[in-house]
Amino acid sequence: MSKFRRGFLAALPLVPGVIAFGLLYGMMARQVGFGPWGACAMSLAVHAGSAQFTALGMWEASEAIPIVLTTLVVNLRHLLMGASIAPYLEGLSPLWKALLALWMSDESYALAIAEYQRGPGNRWYFFGANVGIYVAWGFSGLMGALLGTAVPDPERYGLELVFPLGFLGLLTTFLEDRLGVVVAVASGALALAGAFLLPGKWYVIAAGLLGSGLGAVLEELRTRSNEDE
């Protein structure tokens, strides 16, 4: 099986959740005045679910600067994700790096970096996972906008749980040793505290930075105590 196909297939379990949110996004976009193709165009151009939802919430005021700045803030977590996957992209041409960055989503990033950490990671696998999520997001946004208000409120079915559950399945890959577990638990607690204390989505960045920093510190301490023995 080609590596592109393996990455694409790995993304499939996450596609139903992406589609549920794409449908919801498309329906909301219609409500604030987008046509079906306009809604789809935003998904294909921006490809960032939570930023797009936030933007729709601000759309009626139609002020460019606040919407664009909020998009930037909501997406700052990509800086952390990009920094952590960058070492695995060493040696790729600038064009490949630009291409892989273009459609990097939370889901495809987690799939790709897990594959890299296991060993067999590959640019085609990463690209395949990116494409799988990208196509599902763009297509479902279009479908949602075409359906308009024909479908009852998706939140009734608890579909907002699909993302945390999918991320939970992906998280297990990174809990191979005890430090990974400590980092995950600490980051979850930090994120919860951050959600109360910080505006918007800043808690993802704050918990991501502090939690991973804690992991590095603990690993450094463990290495030193092993050397002392």
Next chain:
Amino acid sequence: MSDLLIVAGMALVTYATRYTMIAALGSRPALGDDEAGPSVFRRWLRYVPPAVLAALIVPPVLAPEGRIELGTPVWATIVGALVAWRTRSALWTILSGMVAFWILRTLGG
């Protein structure tokens, strides 16, 4: 026209967040490695995935409306966590968590 400009601006800043670090750190010298092994920076980056994923999971489940709620989503996620631990599969985690959610909600009325 203005809508198009806003979408273009959103696309631009989003791409900037995705590409900046990949472009800046995608080579060895930038990461400060030496003979002794991976730099502290690189070690730190290795813990980013579990930290970011945990941060994406906990607040939406425990405090979806900005205050802590020990409701059906929490119990369903605990079921999902047990399945995730045993199977390590995103698909089974999603399926079991959603089924648990629907069952619990039906029972709870």
